[in-house]
Amino acid sequence: MCSKPGALRRLSLAAAAALSTALSATVLPAAAQNTASAPSAEPVRLALIEALSGPFANAGEAVFRNLLWATERVNARGGVKLPGGARKLELVRMDSKGQADEALTLLKNATDKQIGFVLQGNSSSVASALIDALNKHNEREPQRRAVLLNYSAVEPSLTNERCSFWHFRFDAHADMRLNALMSVLQDDKALKKVYLIGQDYSFGQNLAKQARAQIQARRPDIEIVGDELHPMGRVKDFMPYATKIRASGAQAVVTGNWGNDLTLLVKATRELGVPLKYYTFYGNALGAPAALGDAGVGAVLAVAEWQPNLGDAPSEALVSAFHKRFPDPRDDYLHARMQALVELLAQAMEKARSTDPAAVARALEGLSLDAGALGGVHQGTMRAADHQFQQPLVVSLMDKAGTPGVRHDVEGSGYGFRTVRRFDARALELPHTCRMTRPE
Template sequence: MQFPVKFLAASLIAASAAGAWAQQGETVKIAWLDPLSGLMASVGTNQLKTFQFLAEEFNKKNVAGVKFEIIGIDNKLSPQETTSALRSAMDQGARYVVQGNGSGPALAIMDALEKHNARNPGKEVLYVNYAAVDPDLTNSKCSYWHFRLDADTSMKMEALTTFMKDQADIKKVYLINQNYAHGQQVSKYAKENLKAKRPDVQIVGDDLHPLAQVRDFAPYIAKIKQSGADSVITGNWGSDLALLIKASNDAGLNVKFYTYYAVTTGTPTAMGAASDGKVYQVGYSHYNAPGPMVPLMAEFKKKFNDDLYTADVYTVYAMLSEAFVRVKSTEPAKVAAVLEGMKFKSFNGDVEMRKADHQLQQGLFITRWQKTDAKNPYSPENTGYTLAPVKYYEAYVSSTPTSCEMKRPS
């Protein structure tokens, strides 16, 4: 009996290896379409470096044995430029596209791929969204070819206000946000959630300002000071958050900021010592999170003198690699089918791509800006400060329902 058993075991191992390495050596081209010019160029540049850096890391070892190649194109934060960039990327052989800054460009990609994929069976392109968080993208405007890795605006607000409802010092809240879909949604969900969880809290201001155009936030800070607010909720990112907090500190405004994107380039420097204990962030990770990101962040900083803060870029590669193995193919149509409902492990633990709307389900952290210490040693932009975790919420806490009516290809 020993020979047959050994033969069977060897056969199973061989079959398993063949399945896992069916695409070994194949190059997977991923088009990155985000801003490399304008006021948000620093954020886009950092994220492109992150994609290139982690591609190199995953090319050393990934379960599918593929090689990732990044094609970076400046979309100038414009839907029209994004459509042109997408065409250029497909002409260069990209079958996967990633984007994260702005819901306008996200919708442009989704609309273009719906048409392209319907007209070109066998040449489909798949869109992985790593940061565009407008809830409509996985609700009324959901698309089979779109998969989102970041928690959407409503999910983050659910976690943020769950934390805020227990903060007795919050009495008056001011809302200031960028005037586009995400910013409008932050305002909407903040008001709805606070009304339900803390009806005693007053909304004393609600401003929307142009995206990536304001260079001086002093007039807005004056309004916040005059309102008597003790807290500010903002979904601002990039220069719009860095300049807002800088103006607040310059004016000596004594409020707490509850944010979505305090990690983005320039914001840690703007916060500095003046914001100690006064800025909170909600997100799927943090600077000092245990796991594979800690050594990768250290290596990234050593190589670029910059901070790796868009951690779900890691999830892009982990998710695609796992999907390639499961379907024994890198074809986007086959990969999309297996991604629906797929559970897999990323840097932040076990996550699930919800089948109903293609929204990743994952836990969220609330972090606070404070001095680095032995437990939280990572210092962004060499400030001597960090965002330290103060609360963690399991995925079910922030998981919001979806109205998506997914139209799947026949």
Template sequence: MTKPPPFSHPQAQPAAQTAVARHTVRPPRRRWLGALCSGALVLFAAWDAQAANPLPLQGQTVRIAFIDPLSGPAADIGRNSLRSWQFMAEHKSGAANPAGVRFVVAGFDNKGSPQESLNALKAAVDQGFRYIVQGNGSGVAAALSSAIARHNLRSPERAVLYINYAAMDPELTNEKCNFWHFRIDSDTAMKMRAMTGFMAAQPELRRVYLLNQNYAHGQQFSRYFRETMAQQRSDVQIVGDSLHPPFQGHDFTADVRNIQASGAQALATGNWGADLRDLVKALHKQGVYLPIYAYYPALKGVPAVLADTAGRMPVYQVAHNHSNQPGPIHALAAAFRQQHGEDLTIYASYDGIEMLSHAMAHVGSTNPAQVAGRLSGMIFKGFNGPVQMRADDHQLLKGLYVSRWQKVDATYPRSAEETGYTFAPVQYMDATQISGPTRCQMQRP
């Protein structure tokens, strides 16, 4: 087998050195940013008006049903996510939000099953919950979105609003979009534009291996990687494309051998949770330290496994945040770590509570129908600055970081899972660089 040419891996650079490259102004972005800034001025004016009548809903409680795996092989991720939402609800309740409402988040175990999720939804609605949060699994998301739309059509007096914080199937805000579904994570097409855009800028990179879980998310990761990379760099070869059963204790030994034999210079994977941890362990055991490009290496347990490789494995994360995120979320992440002994990884929980509280303050009500109407098209302050809920499809538009696993330093001192390593940003792409047109034909009530 011919030895592949050397492949250099880009190192993290201080933000000041990369700002010009990351924020080159293009006409489409200028129009979008102008609209966003104009909308932000309107929003900030609305906040000033709210200040004259502070806490209009003081004393009211908003109950949110969290429906995700709390048992089974993905339970560790589900429980961390639940704690994230509960933590944000606690810290942004009462006087900490413009509406003055108290948020309460209760967990419902769906065991990762669409049918169990529908059972949990019925139980939550019967118990009086009118706000639903879910993220793990696009199949679950599709089932919930459809069921909520039907329920709201039949029982508008008991309308339910659904916040999707992590299910990334693009169809959820395209062919399967509906008025009651709001996604506050980027879809996989958006994340793939960021990932392949970063990878395509590395001229030495020519051979990539794809390894994913064999369900909708993993299949879509493979499909969108192939399609988007072909648009970016037609010379990049996919030298392997493997799928494996998700969350069944898969042995990755043979997969690692296949990766080695393929001559791959990098591995791209949508794996998460135990399947990503076990993959990293298998690579480390066989001494294979090629770069990994992934969405979820910061999720619970993965940083600790990566630390065992002593920095020999270059890992790049595509996400809305990094380990040293500035702003108000910085102190909240530190408080979460102190309270729970684990990292805050679901930063979307901040955006979810924030957008609900501002919408409720604006309409002066906690009624889901009124809140949904205000959320549609709303600009609000997310954890990383102003963001917009696109009215056409209810997809939140916000930027993405590519961050690299490295030792902590003076610029990025906060480590992931107290390992002494961190995810340091090497590139930022705003919403105009990653978002595309929508095919949603939304039916509004």
């Protein structure tokens, strides 16, 4: 493992180039690729369609590291065990620049090369476009079908009225995450004024609507003093928003912002010295803790499926192994759901005894993560009815590293998160409106 400054980046770039080259290599015909009846050394390709350049490149690269490490671990134990012999997983980088039209072009490239598994998550609008395209493509070209595995696109309709047999979500959707976060907000008796702010696309719009409804239902005494959306990924100066937040008298902000849109928002409010609590979906990574500094201690809450300061032995082992693979603190972004995605995919292939996308999709339905897959760090079940992964969630609070419950910091910032409340999967399970059409 390379530990000199810059060496890991050079290694990552070299690996990316190799993976890009692999994408253009000759692939097996569909019948051979999607059947495990004969021995084959051909790897099972997974196409990562994500923003790897542009304003959200940091989020895309962080996802890439998680998924790369997950595939490496499967490969280190021999790969996916199939009747014709074990096959390794290969992660193929495809840069969508965060744009839906680019993502759709890359999806066609992937299916043209008979890549049956597509991974995406950083943008619900992009996920929506990919789902629609896959529905049409898979019906039109059943010999080259593909499945979308979603690790972060949390707009609820994607596993409700817009659900698809070809889409599986491994993150808790926004309403599930919000339920956990609002359960903690509800208990903050000193809180009287809240400001809602988010990105102006399907996820941000839904979050604003549901946050307002939940606050009014749980705490009718709280006044919502601001409710606005801003362009996604295009705001360079959040000071005008920070100024409005200060003028509103808000004591807390509820936001689903992620990537630079979150970092720049918290930087702006910090520069104004506004004493705020942040109830966030993603305030525990990608520069946000460092941007807040001491102002975030005891003030920033985040919700996730897992966090590194749970204190149990399996979590400590997972964190230690990740840091050995990625020793640069700037690369410190570990999420259990992305590890679970790859592990459950490998389980489904082995259960189906095939890499055919339709067979693997059927095997994923109702499948629970093997208790030993992540050393017991994370558990969950893929609900068959809507393809929504049911898993625990954790709400945590920012504090200085080294304080009780905060052994690990985030991204070398000197700040980490301690657990406030844990929710088991059953406590957060919600009804769905999915009426799924399954292929024959």
